[in-house]
Amino acid sequence: MGPVQPLPADVEHPDAASSRDRVEDLPAKTPKKAALASFLGSTLEYYDFFIYGTAAALVFPKIFFPGGDPVVALLGAMATFGVGYLARPLGGIVMSHYGDKVGRKQALMITLVIMGVASxxxxxxxxxxxxGYWATALLLVGRLAQGFSAGAEAAGASTLTMEHSPDGRRGFFTSFVMTGYASGMVLxxxxxxxxAALPEEQLLSWGxxxxxxxxxxxxxxxxxxxxxxxxxPVFEEVKAAEVAHSAPALRVLKTQWRDVLRIVIITLFSVMQTTFTVYALAYATSKGVGLDRTLMLSVNAITIGLSMFTIPLAGLLSDKFGRKKVLLVGALGCSISSFGYFWAISEHSIPLIFVFGFLNMxxxxxxxxxxxxxxFPEMFPAAVRYSGMAMGNQIGLILTGFAPAIATLLAQPxxxxxxxxxxxxxxxxxxxxIAIATARETHKTPLEELGLPRTERTARRATADA
Known part of the structure; x- marks a missing residue:
């Protein structure tokens, strides 16, 4: 996939020197406050997403679908889980347009309320x-609202935190977006x-x-x-210089469609997460395997809870060694440990379930x-950053959402x-x-040069050295 194309001549880059001359009294970067705000917002988003996934695996097949074949009911519940991911690209496009035009913060406030009310x-x-089926339809509406909100939240929180972070530590501070994922899962x-330990009648009625x-x-x-x-500050500079495009999504598709497509493909990595937390939970507690549901919920809570410490560590390592190296190590390790995790479940080996769960998640x-x-946001300049990341990431997550349903179909007796x-x-x-390997390494690129083609980055450095 070829190099990034520059913005057209009639749209001045937001980090250009002329725009800096027009901006006074920009707010200071507040990386700690941004990381905390993103952590709490992500905690809500993923708390709501995970309680839905847990309920879809353990409860929804029995209360929102007709009785009869339990496999069909489970497949229906897994499908409603995936439907939320269909709404994520729409939420990403709509709210990223607002975030690139009006403000990252204001867009995130809206997504927060949508997720809370829907849940x-x-x-x-x-x-x-x-x-009857009206209950199923209303469940779908609620799940679609969750998906719309989540589609904007991750991209907006990542963009805002990354832009508040100092060069050389962007990976560490921005990692707290997904530390919120772990916090939400544990919560x-x-x-x-x-x-889940309640008698089934109470669990299904009110629990x-x-x-x-x-x-x-x-x-x-x-x-x-x-x-x-x-x-x-970099977004306030964009607004002050009046360089924000009227349609940032269209602009980024015209100038950086390769990077958007690359993010779509890279995001297939996250299939691992929904397979582990949703499908594996349903598989382990099914009649064919028969593991205790409280045990498997504990596995999810402990293994993902420990990632609250390893996620910032991964961000820190990516600041030192590069984004691509850390991602590729993770992909290889997840591939190997996923076999061990499912094998341990099939063998009813509780110690090995925890060991491979730790390695994998x-x-x-x-x-x-x-x-x-x-x-992902490091691939784009400030004027289209939110839109570029949101579109690529949320389109890529569609398969992730339906991964539990696909896994249910693929599984054999x-x-x-x-x-x-x-x-x-x-x-x-x-x-x-493969897509990660083709991407540009960005961990040492200054904030004002992110998303620029190599020729423009070189010219900017030459001007600065002159």
Whole structure:
């Protein structure tokens, strides 16, 4: 995939010297405050996404779909989980346009409220036994709203935090976006574990609703923190210089379509996460395997909880050794450990489930979560950064959303029926790795040069040295 094309002559680059001359009193960078705000916002987003995934694996097949074939009901629940990912590109495009035109912060405030309201609303839905397929339809509406919000949240939080971060430490500070992912996962699982231990009648009647209602607590805290956050200085410079394009999504597709496509392909890496947290949970607790659901929820909570420490470490390593190296190590490690994880589940080996879960999710998948939030926005200049990242990442996540449903279809009966699922994740890792290898390394590129073609970067340096 070829080099990045420059913005057209009639659109001055936002980091050009002439624009700097027109800007006075820009706000200072606040990397710690930005990292905290992104951490809390991501905690809400992923708490809500994970409680839905957990409920889809354990509860929704029994209360939002007709009785009969449990495999069909499970497939339907997995499909509703995936539907949220269909809405993510739309949310990314709409809110990234707003974020590139009006402000990163304001866009993130809107997405936060949408996610909170949608999740709380799901907790009040009637069941299939009460209103039939209308219950399924309302569940889909709530899931679509969740997906719309999440499609804008990750790209906006990553862009804002990266732009607030100092050169040389962008990976570390931006990694806290996905540390919020781990926090949300742990929080959702801690809430679900005691509820999963309830008698099934109580779990299906009211127990599953409690985690959705509790979204309001994280929503209020995250909203309060974000009201106290400033826009990044580089974005204020764009606005002051009046260089923001009227249609940033169209501009980035015209000038950097290769990078958008590259991000789509790289994002296949995240198939590993939904296969691990959603499909593997359903597989392990199915009648054919029969592991305790509380045990498997604990595996998810512990292994992903430990990644709260390894995700920032991965970001730090990417600042030192490069984004691509850390990502490729993660892809190789995830590919190998996924086989071990499913094998341990099929063997009912609890110690090995924890060992391979740690290797897969705590260690190697953290290489992904610690790096992509900074690597993707670094591919674009400030005027189109939010839009470029959001489109590529959210389109790429569509397959990720349907990975549990695909895995359900691929799985075969018998003790080795998990093998096709493991190979599916490995193929996704391999394709993602090829795209990673073709990308430009950005960890040492100054903020004002990000997204520029090599000739323009060289010219800027020559001017600065003169």
């Amino acid at each position: 709380i609303g799901i907790g009040f839905l009637p069941t299939f036994d009460q209103i 959702s699982t801690i809430v679900f574990i005691p509820l 599953w609703r409690v985690p959705f209602w509790m979204s309001v607590v994280v929503l209020l805290v995250a909203y309060w923190i974000r009201t106290r956050l400033d826009e990044p 705590s260690l190697f998948y953290s290489c992904w979560n610690g790096v992509w939030p900074v690597f 018998g003790p080795n029926g998990w093998m096709p699922v493991a190979w599916f994740t490995v193929i996704c890792m391999a394709v993602s790795s």
